[in-house]
Amino acid sequence: MKFFPGTLNIQLDQPYHLPKNVIRLEKEEYEGTVSVSIVPCEIFGRDAFILRTDKNNTESGDHPKTIIEIACDVKLRELYNLKDNDLIEVEISDVRFI
Structure with a gap:
């Protein structure tokens, strides 16, 4: 899947904590400045991914844990x-990685 540049930020009522098993994209792999945890999800029936930088996960980045960033192909x-303030449903995949 090729991502649309940019993410949709969603404000949650409570913090979202990453599951133990996530897909990882290390900054060295894409010549970036931050490493990212990736969790498969679905929004509006489309495959998508929750992206969370290491900085945001330790709450030293731009977003608190009550905001998730959704990456998609559109x-x-x-x-x-x-x-802003529209209610949206995001289904988080129950995927196990070995």
């Missing part, structure tokens, strides 16, 4: 005409 905000 610009979700535009395609689904989303506005």
